[in-house]
Amino acid sequence: MTELVLGTWAELAPMLVPLRREVFIVEQCVPEELEWDAYDAVSVHALALIDGEAVGCGRLLPDGHIGRMAVRRAFRGRGIGRAVLDALLAAAAGRGLGLLQLHAQTHAQGFYAQAGFVAEGAEFDEAGIPHRRMVRRLPS
Numbered sequence: 806m807t808e809l810v811l812g813t814w815a816e817l818a819p820m821l822v823p824l825r826r827e828v829f830i831v832e833q834c835v836p837e838e839l840e841w842d843a844y845d846a847v848s849v850h851a852l853a854l855i856d857g858e859a860v861g862c863g864r865l866l867p868d869g870h871i872g873r874m875a876v877r878r879a880f881r882g883r884g885i886g887r888a889v890l891d892a893l894l895a896a897a898a899g900r901g902l903g904l905l906q907l908h909a910q911t912h913a914q915g916f917y918a919q920a921g922f923v924a925e926g927a928e929f930d931e932a933g934i935p936h937r938r939m940v941r942r943l944p945s
């Protein structure tokens with residue numbers, strides 16, 4: 806059974822760190838020094854668990870930026886990423902945020918488009934990976 810929890814970095818880091826290390830640092834070769842930043846401490850984090858095992862995550866910054874969306878490879882394609890994103894969208898609505906923004910890896914644009922995000926501007930490089938900025942407005 807998939808369980809979704811929201812929490813702070815202090816609460817969830819023990820489960821978020823190995824998950825993000827596996828997906829971003831090992832699988833996608835993101836440099837360690839870029840993966841861990843000061844935004845984790847001020848974000849609300851969403852974590853998906855299956856039978857207590859951490860399988861997916863993402864974070865919402867106070868300014869409406871969503872990021873660090875990751876699902877363990879073996880668990881992709883079964884709605885876990887969407888459940889994490891929906892939990893962050895609900896958290897954003899609860900905080901009264903009107904505009905959500907993210908930097909989508911270009912291969913994942915379709916995933917965010919399914920959730921109502923629209924690409925803006927040109928492709929750019931971040932951590933050696935091509936990205937597009939995407940936005941979604943929430944009803945006020």
Ligand SMILES: CC(C)(COP(=O)(O)OP(=O)(O)OC[C@H]1O[C@@H](n2cnc3c(N)ncnc32)[C@H](O)[C@@H]1OP(=O)(O)O)[C@@H](O)C(=O)NCCC(=O)NCCS
Pocket residue numbers: 828873874875876877880881882883884885886887888908909910912913914915916917919
């Ligand atoms: C991107 C990622 C988080 C998606 O998670 P996921 O659990 O596989 O996605 P879901 O199964 O919830 O997919 C939800 C919908 O988006 C679609 N989708 C998922 N990944 C997609 C992709 N790369 N391109 C286009 N559509 C995609 C699914 O088909 C599904 O559509 P449906 O509802 O019509 O069936 C996951 O692939 C991942 O962790 N990738 C590696 C890390 C990464 O690139 N993170 C994104 C950083 S911007």
